[in-house]
Amino acid sequence: MKKNSHTKIIDVQGISKVFTLHERDSTQVSGFSDVHFSVNRGELLALTGVSGAGKSSILKSIYRTYLVQSGKILFHRSDKSVVDLATCTESQVLQLRKREIGFVTQFLKILPRISALQAVAAPLMETGVSEQTSLYLAADLLSRLGIREELFHISPLTFSGGEQQRVNIARGIIAPKDLILLDEPTASLDEQSSDRVLSLLEDLKEKGIAMIGIFHDRKKIKRAADKTYELTRKNNEKPFPTILEAA
Amino acid sequence: MLLEVQDVSKIYGASCGSCLELTGEEHGRAICPVCASVVAINSISLTTGKDEILGIVGESGSGKSTLLQLIYQDRIASSGKIFFNGRTDEQKQPLNILKAPPATVSHLRNKEMSMIYQNPHLGLNFLFSAGGNIAERIIGAGERRYEEIRKGALGLINRIEMETSRIDDYPEDFSGGQQQRIQIAKALSSSPKLLLLDEPTTGLDVSVQAKILDLIKELQQEMGFSMIIVSHDLGVINHLTDITVVMKHGTVVEYGLTDQILEDPQHPYTQLLVSSIL
Missing domain, CATH: 3.40.50.300 (P-loop containing nucleotide triphosphate hydrolases)
Structure with missing residues (x-):
């Protein structure tokens, strides 16, 4: 029995995003428009659609790295309060990012002078867990994802693409969160590594953690996702990327 | 806030x-x-x-x-x-x-x-030693006991990864990067x-x-x-x-x-x- 299943965690209501490029004569480029979906605790929603359909932009908008022009992104906190991620204050977003909303980006972005173990342990230490415990849990997670122990003390920027991606996933999920956004978590992984990642995601779902992920492989979607949201030209008014108007 | x-x-x-x-x-x-x-x-x-x-x-x-x-x-x-x-x-x-x-x-x-400050001359008193600069701020924040002040200054110099033996050297005898470290130690000595x-x-x-x-x-x-x-x-x-x-x-x-x-x-x-x- 999944914990907290059927309680909504996020409700995206009609969000739209347009980029205005002031450096290019204020050209407007549509990111996505009128997107609706909701996710319950313990569920994984897969975002699908062709490249350029706006999948990553939606994840970034939920994380507030992108600002949306219209619509609401209602986040239901565990204390039953509801915040609109599209309009709440920056300080509120920072608080939510610390404990409630996590983001596994497509590519690892860290400083070159940090080891794999430190990179993974850091988000946990930020929540107040001791350094020793954090490093121990980080090593455990990296081993589970199939990273060789001899690599633990080396900068992950020297790793292969697939290894970097796994370090990035470990870094994104080590600290407990209620909602995790995953931007193509298995894109550059071989069959075996991908399997490890998917089984880890299944464990997270069992713990009641909700996820929104971008996936391309139908088999992986079938295995991991509870539902899918397909970005097509139908639920967006125009094909993508579209230049709406040039001022 | x-x-x-x-x-x-x-x-x-x-x-x-x-x-x-x-x-x-x-x-x-x-x-x-x-x-x-x-x-x-x-x-x-x-x-x-x-x-x-x-x-x-x-x-x-x-x-x-x-x-x-x-x-x-x-x-x-x-x-x-x-x-x-x-x-x-x-x-x-x-x-x-x-x-x-x-x-x-x-x-x-x-x-x-x-x-x-970007310019260490604004943040440090060049007539005082590194330790003296830090001590000045610790005293300004209310501490009056010599032993505590000295201990605090040594602790901070150690924390900014500098040799504690240099506590009595003057700012002009340090490199630009070290001067910024001393400014950091001084600034944080009052636990702001x-x-x-x-x-x-x-x-x-x-x-x-x-x-x-x-x-x-x-x-x-x-x-x-x-x-x-x-x-x-x-x-x-x-x-x-x-x-x-x-x-x-x-x-x-x-x-x-x-x-x-x-x-x-x-x-x-x-x-x-x-x-x-x-």
Whole structure:
């Protein structure tokens, strides 16, 4: 029995995003428009659609790295309060990012002078867990994802693409969160590594953690996702990327 | 909120009364066309929460450093209010620290807020040793026992990864990077709630810059103070800050999460700035 299943965690209501490029004569480029979906605790929603359909932009908008022009992104906190991620204050977003909303980006972005173990342990230490415990849990997670122990003390920027991606996933999920956004978590992984990642995601779902992920492989979607949201030209008014108007 | 800046302005020159309306980003100038006064800061409001790190970016002359100096009261604001750390006056009303009694202002400057300057001559007294500089601030924050002061200074010198045997050397005998480390030790010796940094690593070579920024970040996580950091280097801003303020012509043109400012900049000037990253 999944914990907290059927309680909504996020409700995206009609969000739209347009980029205005002031450096290019204020050209407007549509990111996505009128997107609706909701996710319950313990569920994984897969975002699908062709490249350029706006999948990553939606994840970034939920994380507030992108600002949306219209619509609401209602986040239901565990204390039953509801915040609109599209309009709440920056300080509120920072608080939510610390404990409630996590983001596994497509590519690892860290400083070159940090080891794999430190990179993974850091988000946990930020929540107040001791350094020793954090490093121990980080090593455990990296081993589970199939990273060789001899690599633990080396900068992950020297790793292969697939290894970097796994370090990035470990870094994104080590600290407990209620909602995790995953931007193509298995894109550059071989069959075996991908399997490890998917089984880890299944464990997270069992713990009641909700996820929104971008996936391309139908088999992986079938295995991991509870539902899918397909970005097509139908639920967006125009094909993508579209230049709406040039001022 | 730890710090609330409300409608603060700084005008150099005898204001004609309409300087604020006639300058700023929408007019594309900081000099009043009527009276030729320079409006360095034009009605700026912003807040910083506990443990938050705010970055200020903008071109030279946009008023970044002036804003820090107004908060630290190195310069006197022409108008506006600043509230800090829930401080109240005798009537239990929120205290505007810009109008606070001198004793309160010096307590704020000596203990609760610290400033690290780009130019070490502004942050350090070159007639005192490294230890003396740190001791000066520990004494200013209220400690009077010699042993405690000496112990505190040695602890900090050790923390900034410097040989404690150098405690009695004078600032001019240290390298530029070491002088910035001593400024950091001095600034943090009073356990401030807010640390203001004005281009702390500009002019240092990149390896020293990286080590100093890492040290600042570690100390912030250990000690848990808020920071406002002025830099023209978006790399520094990206590395250190949570929230970024973009300034131009003495006004704030954009305020947002640092990743949003860098990845989805809204204002034309911010877009120009971000597109100029090497």
